[in-house]
Amino acid sequence: MTTNIPNLTLNDGLDIPAIGLGTYSLNGFEGAKSIQTGIEAGYRLIDSAFNYENEGAVGRAVREASVPRDQLRICSKLPGRHHAYDKALLTIEESLLRTGLDYFDLYIIHWPNPKQGKYLEAWQAMIEAKKRGYVRSIGVSNFLPEHLDHIVSETGVAPSLNQVELHPYFEQAEQREANAKHGIITESWSPLGRGKGDGVLQDSVVKAVANVHGKTPTQIILRWHTQLGAVPIPKAGSREHQEENLNIFDFELTEDQMEIISAFSVNNQRLWNQDPAEYEEF
Numbered sequence: 001m002t003t004n005i006p007n008l009t010l011n012d013g014l015d016i017p018a019i020g021l022g023t024y025s026l027n028g029f030e031g032a033k034s035i036q037t038g039i040e041a042g043y044r045l046i047d048s049a050f051n052y053e054n055e056g057a058v059g060r061a062v063r064e065a066s067v068p069r070d071q072l073r074i075c076s077k078l079p080g081r082h083h084a085y086d087k088a089l090l091t092i093e094e095s096l097l098r099t100g101l102d103y104f105d106l107y108i109i110h111w112p113n114p115k116q117g118k119y120l121e122a123w124q125a126m127i128e129a130k131k132r133g134y135v136r137s138i139g140v141s142n143f144l145p146e147h148l149d150h151i152v153s154e155t156g157v158a159p160s161l162n163q164v165e166l167h168p169y170f171e172q173a174e175q176r177e178a179n180a181k182h183g184i185i186t187e188s189w190s191p192l193g194r195g196k197g198d199g200v201l202q203d204s205v206v207k208a209v210a211n212v213h214g215k216t217p218t219q220i221i222l223r224w225h226t227q228l229g230a231v232p233i234p235k236a237g238s239r240e241h242q243e244e245n246l247n248i249f250d251f252e253l254t255e256d257q258m259e260i261i262s263a264f265s266v267n268n269q270r271l272w273n274q275d276p277a278e279y280e281e282f
């Protein structure tokens with residue numbers, strides 16, 4: 001089990017580990033087993049979402065793992081169709097019932113869906129959910145700088161983290177800066193570009209950097225995230241990949257090596273064309 005994972009402190013005082021486990025597509029009994037394996041391997045931050053339909057699997061993994069609840073950081077997300085204030089609160093209650101947990105450590109708004117125009121209302125509900133003790137720390141996902149400015153100026157409450165698409169093809173320098181301006185930690189979704197086979201993980205220069213450190217290209221990419229100050233949440237189903245992905249805190253990339261990875265962002269590309277200004281997820 002890995003024990004050398006550093007912690008970061010969110011702007012509301014909650015500490016979270018510098019890497020977490022993504023769980024998209026880890027569903028049902030098998031998914032629960034994989035998530036439990038992840039916890040046994042050393043993950044303490046577990047991502048989930050109402051829309052992944054795996055809050056039940058996460059809850060089972062938490063109950064069956066041999067790690068005390070207070071050492072885990074469990075996160076879920078509010079879907080776009082439930083942004084209205086009362087619906088949002090009910091949805092968080094329903095998420096809790098699905099997991100069988102008494103509280104979430106983190107709950108975040110999955111997408112701003114700006115055309116729908118209700119993300120401020122959703123944020124007000126999140127503030128209330130925290131007051132009611134449903135969740136210890138509240139955040140957002142896929143919020144562009146203007147969405148952050150809007151909710152902060154209207155409520156005076158900044159999210160603790162913003163989970164955004166971030167990988168070597170899309171290093172998100174401006175977004176990271178906008179998050180930092182509000183004291184918001186950046187979390188990276190699809191940190192490995194979903195294992196996109198034809199690029200960075202197969203690149204000979206990245207392989208050379210990996211060889212210098214006695215690491216794999218995957219570990220180099222995840223280390224790049226943490227050195228940017230972002231928290232990657234790679235999804236991995238097998239114990240082997242889960243352990244590999246955690247084993248990134250015993251070496252450091254040089255500035256030049258960081259640049260080699262960032263250079264893949266030359267086109268600054270979202271990989272699935274999901275621009276939060278336009279894209280809507282319900």
Ligand SMILES: NC(=O)c1ccc[n+]([C@@H]2O[C@H](COP(=O)([O-])OP(=O)(O)OC[C@H]3O[C@@H](n4cnc5c(N)ncnc54)[C@H](OP(=O)(O)O)[C@@H]3O)[C@@H](O)[C@H]2O)c1
Nearest residue numbers: 022023024047189190191192193194195234235236237241
């Ligand atoms: N907020 C949002 O809108 C949003 C959007 C997308 C994703 N997310 C979250 O972010 C998490 C991670 O993103 P993602 O699942 O899209 O993609 P990802 O973590 O970038 O990549 C996952 C893929 O990489 C493979 N992989 C993992 N470790 C590996 C290793 N060491 N060697 C080789 N292959 C490896 C996985 O396969 P194996 O399982 O076989 O290891 C899987 O196919 C999601 O699971 C979800 O929790 C959030």
